[in-house]
Amino acid sequence: MPEDKKVPANAKPSVIQPMLYKSVVTIYRIFAIVTLYLVLFGVLAYGFVMGFYALNTSWAAPVILSPADDKSLDFTEKLVTSRQTLEDLNVDMKRLQEGVAEMNKHRAALVALEPELKAAIVREKQHNLATGPQLLELDKQKQADNAKTQAVMAQVREVEATINKDLAAGLITKGDAATQRAALNQAESTYTDSKIGEILLTDSILEKTTTDTKSLDVLDKQAELISEIAQLDIAIGVAQKQIYEETKQINMLKQALTTAKSTPYYLSVSGGSAVNFAFVPYDNQGSVSVGTAVYDCYLNMVACKKVGTVKQIFAGEEHAIHPIFRTDIRGFLIQMQLDHTESAKSKTVFLNRKPLFF
Amino acid sequence: MAPVLVWLILFLCLLISILKYTFALILKWSVSGATVKKDYTFQPTVSVLMPCFNEGKTVYETIESISRSDYPNHRFEVIAQDDCSVDDSYEWMLKAQRDFSNIRVRVGRNTANSGKARSVCNALQHSTAELIISIDSDCIFHPDAIRELAACFSEPKIGSVGGRVGVRNPNENAITQIQTFIYYAAFQVYKVPENWTRSVGCISGCLFAIRRDLLLEIEPKIRSRHWFGIPVNQGEDRFLTHQTLLRGYGTYINNDALCWTTVPSTLAELFNQQLRWKRSIIRDLFYTLRTLPQHVWSLHPNTVLTLVLTPLGALLGLLVVLTMLSGNPMEVAGPAPLIVYLGIGAVLGFVIRKYSAREAVNNPLAFGAYLGWTLISSLFITTLALCTLDSRDWGTRSKEKEQEASESDAGGQESAS
Numbered sequence: 001m002p003e004d005k006k007v008p009a010n011a012k013p014s015v016i017q018p019m020l021y022k023s024v025v026t027i028y029r030i031f032a033i034v035t036l037y038l039v040l041f042g043v044l045a046y047g048f049v050m051g052f053y054a055l056n057t058s059w060a061a062p063v064i065l066s067p068a069d070d071k072s073l074d075f076t077e078k079l080v081t082s083r084q085t086l087e088d089l090n091v092d093m094k095r096l097q098e099g100v101a102e103m104n105k106h107r108a109a110l111v112a113l114e115p116e117l118k119a120a121i122v123r124e125k126q127h128n129l130a131t132g133p134q135l136l137e138l139d140k141q142k143q144a145d146n147a148k149t150q151a152v153m154a155q156v157r158e159v160e161a162t163i164n165k166d167l168a169a170g171l172i173t174k175g176d177a178a179t180q181r182a183a184l185n186q187a188e189s190t191y192t193d194s195k196i197g198e199i200l201l202t203d204s205i206l207e208k209t210t211t212d213t214k215s216l217d218v219l220d221k222q223a224e225l226i227s228e229i230a231q232l233d234i235a236i237g238v239a240q241k242q243i244y245e246e247t248k249q250i251n252m253l254k255q256a257l258t259t260a261k262s263t264p265y266y267l268s269v270s271g272g273s274a275v276n277f278a279f280v281p282y283d284n285q286g287s288v289s290v291g292t293a294v295y296d297c298y299l300n301m302v303a304c305k306k307v308g309t310v311k312q313i314f315a316g317e318e319h320a321i322h323p324i325f326r327t328d329i330r331g332f333l334i335q336m337q338l339d340h341t342e343s344a345k346s347k348t349v350f351l352n353r354k355p356l357f358f
Numbered sequence: 359m360a361p362v363l364v365w366l367i368l369f370l371c372l373l374i375s376i377l378k379y380t381f382a383l384i385l386k387w388s389v390s391g392a393t394v395k396k397d398y399t400f401q402p403t404v405s406v407l408m409p410c411f412n413e414g415k416t417v418y419e420t421i422e423s424i425s426r427s428d429y430p431n432h433r434f435e436v437i438a439q440d441d442c443s444v445d446d447s448y449e450w451m452l453k454a455q456r457d458f459s460n461i462r463v464r465v466g467r468n469t470a471n472s473g474k475a476r477s478v479c480n481a482l483q484h485s486t487a488e489l490i491i492s493i494d495s496d497c498i499f500h501p502d503a504i505r506e507l508a509a510c511f512s513e514p515k516i517g518s519v520g521g522r523v524g525v526r527n528p529n530e531n532a533i534t535q536i537q538t539f540i541y542y543a544a545f546q547v548y549k550v551p552e553n554w555t556r557s558v559g560c561i562s563g564c565l566f567a568i569r570r571d572l573l574l575e576i577e578p579k580i581r582s583r584h585w586f587g588i589p590v591n592q593g594e595d596r597f598l599t600h601q602t603l604l605r606g607y608g609t610y611i612n613n614d615a616l617c618w619t620t621v622p623s624t625l626a627e628l629f630n631q632q633l634r635w636k637r638s639i640i641r642d643l644f645y646t647l648r649t650l651p652q653h654v655w656s657l658h659p660n661t662v663l664t665l666v667l668t669p670l671g672a673l674l675g676l677l678v679v680l681t682m683l684s685g686n687p688m689e690v691a692g693p694a695p696l697i698v699y700l701g702i703g704a705v706l707g708f709v710i711r712k713y714s715a716r717e718a719v720n721n722p723l724a725f726g727a728y729l730g731w732t733l734i735s736s737l738f739i740t741t742l743a744l745c746t747l748d749s750r751d752w753g754t755r756s757k758e759k760e761q762e763a764s765e766s767d768a769g770g771q772e773s774a775s
Binding site: 025 | 587588683748775
């Protein structure tokens, strides 16, 4: 700005300079007036826009959900994880159910074996009860028989001495003596067998009248059988509980997946750019219902035209930045059925009615 | 990218301001070199030039306050120059001339409305004094003002000295209360680092002392100031300060030289005053930028920073507010800025009450409203100033009849007695 240029007192008055200055000042004034009117218009327009959006309750902000944005990516990741978990649970459930079936079969077999074993034990016990006293009697008789046989054996030894004397006297031949001696030995051997038989009989009596180790083995087997059944019961119970829990989890996951399928993010991921959404703040909730008309306006408020309808209202809460005030606001998403897809790129659309009646 | 740049520059301006104010406080309290050496035995002859336009009785009160100055009466005079006031200002001047016979009062009148700067130059024609003090005709002066200003000129490199301007009507309403804070902070804090390097960027025209030789050297420049052929009548104080610095002299504010002015009490008056000041700031910035190499080579870096950053900050305010409103308009509605302003108001209120009881503000929290004014000032006044650089009115003075201003320097004196 030539504000301090000094004009020499004796300088010739320039013709060009005043004209130049006048032109510059004229251009400046035109520019200044235009600028000031623009500023005035800008201020009024700004104030009007601020007031309009502070009072209007029918605007919604179109949202283009890209499969690549953070929320969609997060949603996709969770969806894939949930599906994988569901699949894993189903496999695990099948395995558990097969296991339970197998255990039930095994248990049934064991349970069926148990009464047979019990019956055999009872039967044996009863038999022992019957034969035990009989054997005891027989043992006594055997002992009496043996005592008698023992007396006879003393006579046999005398007979042997007689045989030896007769042989020495030549009364009998060596052959006769041998035959007689063999008969004596046979008698002694029979006596010994009888003694052994008596002892064995005692064993049998012991077996039949008391609980012997063999019986204990059988009882042990019985206890093992019962224990195995109990263990199977526990395993079946655990498996069934696990099945119950996993069934619950599967149902919950299925429900979550069903819910997820009804979210805008699923629609966005599966439907691509053909699906259009808009954010509706809670303040404007009253203006939205399924089938409500959607208007797109020039300069975000005038010369509006109907561009579609509201197709679906999503329940989940969403946060967004106010398109004008830039504040964080709460609301929800809606799906729009747009005839003019370009409106999905507008800053705002209006629901139900034109905001300024034109 | 652009908003980031704006915020970055704003941040730098804020940082520099904070550093400057902090530095100012340190200097004020601990560095004796920040104040000029005053010699009260140095008593040059003084002409107090008082240009006037439509001030009415106030001119009488102003001359009355000067007549009570604690300075040898024979060593100073008052030269009152009326710029074709349409009210009774001239009559009040003549009355003052009659009533205050203890001092010499000369009264002159321009042949055509010429603006303050040319009125000062016209008044200068009647002066033969060594020191010229230019004052505003609506101020009241402390008896020590002339003595304090003159004492600073004992430092040979001091070219211009200003006084502290206080507020006469601090509690008229919130508008005057806010201005009281601003005036106090500006003189007591903001000017201190500039004082340290004797490079005050703008000495207030309310109380402006300058060596006669220096003023005579600058006078032709004042008279020939124009904006594409349109005479520039405003901002002569800033222009004079700037020219003083460019001629290698120091500039200084002596806060012991006091005067009190009546600050605007309505938004319209304030708007007009601020508009006038902002035009002056913008003109000065353009001038500085146009001659930047000269500034960089010949002036103290602090002077260059003062001359560039202060007006640049004012212009950037516009960009900052525009960025803010277009980006996140509700951000300004948050409580933080208001709390900061209220805090500043409380501190300043306490300090003023303690150190300058005459200007004590009854409601320091009124300073909170300055936040709103900052927005208006940045958004509208800057824009309007940028678009009305061809203006040549007196700013705060109303004219009952629009008079044709002479584009040439036709402002001679009709009478001078």
